[in-house]
Amino acid sequence: MRYSEDFIGKVTEANNIVDIISQYTQLKQAGAGLMGRCPFPDHVEKTPSFSVSEHKQVYNCFGCHKKGNIFSFLRDYQGMSFPEAVEYLADRASIPLPAPEKNPEVRDQAVEKKKLLLKANKLAAIYFSEQLHSMHSDHPVKKYIASRGLSKEVIETFGIGYAIDAWDGLEKHLLSKQIPIAIAEEVRLVKARQNKPGYFDIFRDRLMFPIFSPMGEPIAFGGRYLEKKENEPKYLNSPETPVFIKGKVLYGLSQTARYIRSEDIALIVEGYMDLVSLYQAGIRNVVATMGTALTPDHGKMLKRMTKNVVALFDGDSAGMEAAERSLPILLAADLYPKGLTLPNNMDPDDYVKKYGAEALKAELDKAPDLFVMILARWMEGYRGEASEKVKLADKMKPLFEVIPDLRLRDLYLAEAAQKMGVTLPWLRQAVGLQSSGPVYSQNRPAMTRTVQPTPSVNQKPTSEVSSTVEAGKISLKGASKAEALLLGLVLKSRANFDQFVNEKILESVAHEGVKKILQKATDVYGQDLDKFDKLTSLLVSYVDHPEFLFQLGPSLESDQEFDAEIEMKLLRDCFKRVRENFLKERAKQLMKSLNNEPSSEKLEQIMNIQRDRIFLNKEK
Structure with missing residues (x-):
């Protein structure tokens, strides 16, 4: 769902980035901001270098250079999409989501029902976890966990629990917590008896794996039997419910998204235990499907975090068939899929236990393109x-x-x-394709040459042409060093921003993306001067490269105190370079146009530009 800027602003105002990040690392006051150890898994540090500005609602790590606002943190750390982050933050602040229903009563009923369904799942997850902890050490479930080598840390991380061998244990628990039996049935935790009144638990005597939404809410369950039973499936999974659609959920993503982001690659496995086993072995950039094939929605979810995926399937025929089914889905999602099947019909859990994590990592490094693997099979x-x-x-x-x-x-x-x-x-x-241009010969390496068109006098500079909007965001790629530095300095303080506006530098900015974001900042600031403090946080969501909003000169690129005089000198030098580059590019275009079509008007324009450049160079 798309949310209005007003609603997003309301949600942002109601939340504090310090509260969110403090859940994952300890922050302490340091000067005007807070400092702590970087929470991202690919940056292990002893000395805190992760800075959070409560004033501006942004974060910046001076070690690994990750930076952004509350939405980018939830995306990179929790794997949430932007709408999911908005919904999560709205729920934290008790702000009702705008709904398409015209009837407020219908809307309110739907919201309340969803809350009850999620509450039932949460209570069930807590119940299963408590049951597991309460079992004595020689209980079959504890013996099973020991045989699979699951650590206490992994059990806690994934909320693994136990459904006791009783017909109505969970039913009674939910009723004691005032959950209506109709809600428990709709969320598929209990089922009505056929031959007599009453209900019974769907999950019994099974190791339970809660399935979490990206917001960290239990929305469904998978249960594995401890011993093989006649006419009982090995895994019993929740069917789809109003809060759980299998094709839109990947198991483990809420726990592993931060590792997928850090490693810039996702491993796809087929089951809960495979994922948990790999996670415990130190391979944590993993997600799992849940008894269903990959879907286009799964592909979109993965692309938000990385374009690189490895489909890690069992080595049997079923695994190869799953690989074939996944290939068109992953390709259509604009991903770069590789594939790996394990020998001797082994699954990832078996392989890691026998050969170790390093052996599997070595195999993953050699994994071929999934297309090549499937083609070889065909x-x-x-x-x-x-x-x-x-x-x-x-x-x-x-x-x-x-x-x-x-x-x-x-x-x-x-x-x-x-x-x-x-x-x-x-x-x-x-295969039904029209020619789309030359491809390298099968007998010799590719040789290509790119020819740049000659710009006309009305054509935008090269740095400007490639920088419009990509995937709905303003692109800052291709900006010059001067313009990138200008952007960071202008957004750094209100004094810098006022200086930028007063000297009318915006008209000299050549890069279209930089110009758009500075124009947007000027518009927002002009409407409400008090919004400057959160201006950077707001703009992060609009650009493809948020780091440009934090660019500073070498003398300012640290968390130490800085000299205001040095900063102002750097800012004025930046103004000068941006103007000079703009005038230089404009003169170059006019000269080319003059050679093709002489005119006294163009000649006069060139002379005026040259006078401006001379005057600019005389400025101190």
């Missing part, structure tokens, strides 16, 4: 007969139709053509 016993080529092309056609990155598609086409022993034009036609 070509087992391939003899190159005409009918085989046609059948294989038909198999590949759905894959090539969904790849959004034409560069990747063309490279896969070239590789497949080489392996099949066909020409590239034939294969392109056979």
Whole structure:
């Protein structure tokens, strides 16, 4: 759901970034801000270098250089999408979400019902956890946990519990907590008896794995039997409910998102125990599907954190079939999927226990593209007969139709053509694609040349052309060092910002993205002068590279006290360089235009620019 800027602003105002980050690292007062050890897993430090400004509602690590606002922290640390972060923060502040229903009564009823469903799941998760802790050491569930080598830390991290071997243990517990039986049934924790009145627990005598939303709320469960029972599935999973849609949830993501971000790669496994085992072994950038194939929504979730994925499947035929089903989903999501199947029908849990985490990491490093792996399977016993080529092309056609990155598609086409022993034009036609430009020859390496067009007098400078909006965000890529520094300095203090506005520097900014964000800052600040303190926090959500908003000169890039005079000198020097670059680029364009189409008006413009440049260089 899309939320209005007014609603997002209201939610932001009602929350404090210090409260959020303090859940993950201890913050202590240091000068005008707070300092603590960096909470991100890829930055282990002894001396605190993670700075949080309660005044501006932003964070900045001087060690690993991660920075942003409350929304970027929830994204990078918890794996939340922007709407999920808004909903999470709104719930923390008890702000009702805007709903599409016109009838307020209907809306309020839906909100209250959802709260009850989530409450029932939360109470069930606590109940299962308490039951596990209360069992004596020689109970079968404790023996099972010991046999699987699960540590206390992992059990706590994933909220693993135990559903006792009783028909109504959970039912009685929920009723004692004033949860209506209809709610317990709707969230699929209990079920009505068929031949007599009453209800019974759906999960009994099973090791329980709560499934969490990105906001950390239990929304469903998976239960594994301790011993094989006749007519009982090994895993019993919650069916879909109003708060749980399997195709939109990946198991473990709320615990592992921060590691996926840090490693810039996600491992996909097929079950709870595989994920938990890898996590305990130190491989923590993992997510798991839950008895279903990957979906387009899963692909979108993964892309928010990384474009690099490795599908780690069991080595049996079912695992290979799962790999085949996942390939078009991952390619359509614009990801770079690799694949790895384990030997001797082993699953990841078995492999790590037998060979260790380092051995698995070594295999993962060598994992081939999933496309190449699947193609090799399809070509087992391939003899190159005409009918085989046609059948294989038909198999590949759905894959090539969904790849959004034409560069990747063309490279896969070239590789497949080489392996099949066909020409590239034939294969392109056979899979129903029109030519999209030359691909490297199968017999020689690629050689390409990029030709830059000559800008006209009305054309924007090169640095400006590539910088509009990518994926709904303002792009700051390609900004000059002077403009990047300008952005950071202007947003650093109210005095700097006022100086920037008074000297009308905005009209000299060439990079379109930088200009847009400075214009937006000027508009917001102009409407309400008191909003400056949170201006940086607000703007972080609009740009593709938030670090540009924190750029400072070498003399200011630390958490130590700085000299105001030095900062002002740096700011004025920055103004000068931005103006000078703008005038230089403008003169260059006019000169090219003058050569093609002479005119006295253009010549006069060039002379005026040269006078401005001379005057600018004389300024101290």
